[in-house]
Amino acid sequence: MAWITKPSATQTIPTRAEPYLTAAMKATWERDLIPRYATRHGALMPILHEIQHAHRCVPYQAMIEIAGFLKISPAEVLDTVTFYEEYTTEKLGQCVIGICQSIACEVCGHKKLVDHVRSKLGIEPHETTDDGKFTLLTLECLGSCDTAPVALFNETLHENLTIEKVDELIDRARQESGGGGHH
Amino acid sequence: MPLTEAVLTKRIPTFPWGDPKNRRTVGIDQFMATGGYETLKKAISMQPTEIVNLVKDANLRGRGGAGFPAGLKWTFLPPPDGKTRYLCINCDEAEPGTFKDRLLVDFDPHLILEGIAIACYACQLDTAFFFIRGEYHHQAKVMQRAIDEAYAKGIFGGKGLLNGASNFKVECYLHRGAGAYICGEETGLLEAIEGKRGWPRIKPPFPAVKGLFGRPTIINNVETLAAVGPIVDKGVAWWKGCGCESSVGGPPSYGPKLMGVSGHVERPGVFECDLGIPLRKLVEDYCGGMRKGKKFKGAIAGGVSMGVLGPDQYDAEMDFDIGRKYDVLGLGTACPTVFDEDTDMVAVARNLARFFKNESCGQCTPCREGSGWMLKLIMKVERGEGTTKDLDLILEIAGSMGLTPGTTICGLADGNNFAVRTIVNKFRGEFEKRVKPVYVPVTVGAR
Numbered sequence: 001m002a003w004i005t006k007p008s009a010t011q012t013i014p015t016r017a018e019p020y021l022t023a024a025m026k027a028t029w030e031r032d033l034i035p036r037y038a039t040r041h042g043a044l045m046p047i048l049h050e051i052q053h054a055h056r057c058v059p060y061q062a063m064i065e066i067a068g069f070l071k072i073s074p075a076e077v078l079d080t081v082t083f084y085e086e087y088t089t090e091k092l093g094q095c096v097i098g099i100c101q102s103i104a105c106e107v108c109g110h111k112k113l114v115d116h117v118r119s120k121l122g123i124e125p126h127e128t129t130d131d132g133k134f135t136l137l138t139l140e141c142l143g144s145c146d147t148a149p150v151a152l153f154n155e156t157l158h159e160n161l162t163i164e165k166v167d168e169l170i171d172r173a174r175q176e177s178g179g180g181g182h183h
Numbered sequence: 184m185p186l187t188e189a190v191l192t193k194r195i196p197t198f199p200w201g202d203p204k205n206r207r208t209v210g211i212d213q214f215m216a217t218g219g220y221e222t223l224k225k226a227i228s229m230q231p232t233e234i235v236n237l238v239k240d241a242n243l244r245g246r247g248g249a250g251f252p253a254g255l256k257w258t259f260l261p262p263p264d265g266k267t268r269y270l271c272i273n274c275d276e277a278e279p280g281t282f283k284d285r286l287l288v289d290f291d292p293h294l295i296l297e298g299i300a301i302a303c304y305a306c307q308l309d310t311a312f313f314f315i316r317g318e319y320h321h322q323a324k325v326m327q328r329a330i331d332e333a334y335a336k337g338i339f340g341g342k343g344l345l346n347g348a349s350n351f352k353v354e355c356y357l358h359r360g361a362g363a364y365i366c367g368e369e370t371g372l373l374e375a376i377e378g379k380r381g382w383p384r385i386k387p388p389f390p391a392v393k394g395l396f397g398r399p400t401i402i403n404n405v406e407t408l409a410a411v412g413p414i415v416d417k418g419v420a421w422w423k424g425c426g427c428e429s430s431v432g433g434p435p436s437y438g439p440k441l442m443g444v445s446g447h448v449e450r451p452g453v454f455e456c457d458l459g460i461p462l463r464k465l466v467e468d469y470c471g472g473m474r475k476g477k478k479f480k481g482a483i484a485g486g487v488s489m490g491v492l493g494p495d496q497y498d499a500e501m502d503f504d505i506g507r508k509y510d511v512l513g514l515g516t517a518c519p520t521v522f523d524e525d526t527d528m529v530a531v532a533r534n535l536a537r538f539f540k541n542e543s544c545g546q547c548t549p550c551r552e553g554s555g556w557m558l559k560l561i562m563k564v565e566r567g568e569g570t571t572k573d574l575d576l577i578l579e580i581a582g583s584m585g586l587t588p589g590t591t592i593c594g595l596a597d598g599n600n601f602a603v604r605t606i607v608n609k610f611r612g613e614f615e616k617r618v619k620p621v622y623v624p625v626t627v628g629a630r
Contacts, residue, residue, distance in 0.1 A: 036354075036356050037376075037377075037378070037396075038267065038395075038396035038398070039377065039378075039396060041377060041378040041379070042376065042377050042378045042396070043378065044378030045358065045359065045360075045361060045375065045376075045378055046358070046359070048361070049317075049359060049361065070378075076379075079379070079380055080378060080379060080380055083363065083380035083381065083544075084317070084360075084361035084362055084363050084380075084381075085317075085361065085362030085363065086317045086361035086362040087361055098318075101534075101537075102279035102280075102487075102534070102538060103279045103280060103446075103483065103487055103520055103531065103534050103535060103538075104279065104280055104445040104446055104520050106530070106531075106534050107446055107447065107520070107522060107526060107531070108446070139318070139362075140277065140279065140364065140538055140541060140542060141277060141278065141279035141280070141281070141538075142318050143276050143277070143281065143282045143285050143316070143318065143319065144282055144285070145279070145280050145281070145282050145443065145445030145446075145451070145518070145520065146282060146443060146444070146445050146451035146452045146453065147451075148445060148451075152318065152320075155320035155321075156320070156321075157320075157321065
């Protein structure tokens with residue numbers, strides 16, 4: 001059997017001197033999150049949500065720091081990060097366009113939206129533009145089939161989409177991100 | 184006696200009782216001004232076992248897809264031992280075509296919270312986790328606000344369940360998922376709350392005995408819990424008056440049900456109907472008929488896992504018998520996606536196969552590998568490169584995966600199996616037009 005192997009033993013991960021987890025964050029989690037769950041491991045998903053939201057990805061260094069905070073192995077954090085679609089190890093764009101591709105949206109014309117965004121931004125699904133402003137995702141059902149086709153622009157759902165509406169949303173996102181991003 | 188007034192959608196304007204344009208999120212003050220949390224007051228004046236028996240007598244069948252009797256599920260719990268016991272509320276709602284729970288969370292979150300409080304009291308569960316899918320960003324905020332309001336008004340927390348009147352307290356937390364369909368499977372959901380990847384667990388032990396963090400746990404769907412309040416309030420006789428008996432000698436389908444219709448209809452949306460309403464009536468009377476007057480071609484019975492109804496099954500009754508009578512997996516979430524005459528059913532099959540391939544968690548080989556191979560074969564057929572043998576192979580793979588043939592841990596593969604198999608079987612002609620025939624050489628007369 002031919003296995004594709006990565007030299008993980010010698011692989012280096014990008015690090016920075018400033019820790020991702022601040023003392024204030026740890027104190028808040030210790031007070032609000034940890035008591036909810038019977039194990040410290042239980043608080044992992046809410047913590048990952050917070051990191052993903054702040055950095056638009058979960059950096060490897062943050063995973064190690066979280067593992068230390070929760071007293072679990074970094075491998076367990078990596079396991080959860082890579083299983084769930086919302087956590088990414090690659091940095092997402094400032095505006096993430098998640099177009100629903102499930103059945104109701106497909107029969108109501110999601111494909112022309114995807115094709116439009118592809119040609120407008122010059123990226124394929126699951127790619128980010130070179131300027132880091134947009135990421136295009138095709139997602140499974142967003143639970144709004146009565147208003148198909150739908151898409152998430154970051155955390156906001158937009159319903160009954162047309163090419164014109166998508167153009168408008170992209171233009172607005174471009175203006176909002178005009179001043180340059182943080183981190 | 185059929186449903187004469189809105190019950191689950193009492194505060195959510197819905198056809199035919201109200202105009203969806205007037206929908207607003209109901210806060211706790213408006214909820215309490217319209218009879219909210221009165222049922223909880225009634226419930227805590229009863230013995231917990233009385234409530235469990237009431238729900239059991241009403242034969243409330245789970246609204247999440249499987250239709251398992253909720254009251255019966257509650258009786259599987261061992262007696263309280265003074266340690267933590269959990270209620271997990273399943274609001275994963277990732278089944279394509281399904282959007283009924285979102286309506287309740289969006290507009291009447293306290294109806295759900297009242298059901299949660301009653302269920303916790305009835306089953307003596309002291310911690311509730313409201314598991315909501317990651318993509319429901321807005322809904323998570325609405326729910327969190329409602330939970331905070333309920334804490335402030337003495338429903339949950341240290342001075343909870345009506346400001347300590349019940350001598351029982353319940354903590355209620357929101358837990359957001361992160362984009363994995365499999366977390367709607369009850370044990371996958373438990374793994375997600377524990378912070379792990381959402382791999383379903385082998386049963387037994389069942390969650391009622393050994394569930395979240397190894398403790399007794401009940402997992403119920405949002406709509407199931409929303410129905411608990413009205414049952415306690417209006418009684419078993421009223422509940423049994425809605426819906427219908429089984430026509431094939433199976434368990435009955437009582438009560439009102441939220442049905443979300445999407446696809447090629449004039450007015451898609453969620454409606455509250457009696458179980459047993461024919462699909463044709465749902466489409467014609469509630470949704471304003473097929474879009475642009477086109478002809479009905481087929482429909483997904485209720486979430487893609489259930490498979491499709493064929494062109495001759497437009498009159499299928501939407502109740503829990505549907506699986507036995509119309510060769511689909513079951514009622515599922517009762518959210519049909521309707522297709523008109525122009526729909527390419529091969530493309531539909533490809534879409535569904537892709538969904539299951541993407542969402543298979545990868546734990547069991549037949550599902551992980553089978554879903555990928557089925558997608559490849561269907562794409563081959565869609566491109567016009569398939570043969571009739573490929574259709575047989577698709578059916579063979581489909582039939583070999585799932586709980587029914589006994590090859591997987593959870594039912595995701597059964598969904599895949601039914602979705603693909605029913606489309607290929609019920610629209611066989613359409614598939615055959617796209618494939619090349621395979622000729623088997625036969626020699627006649629020679630020895």
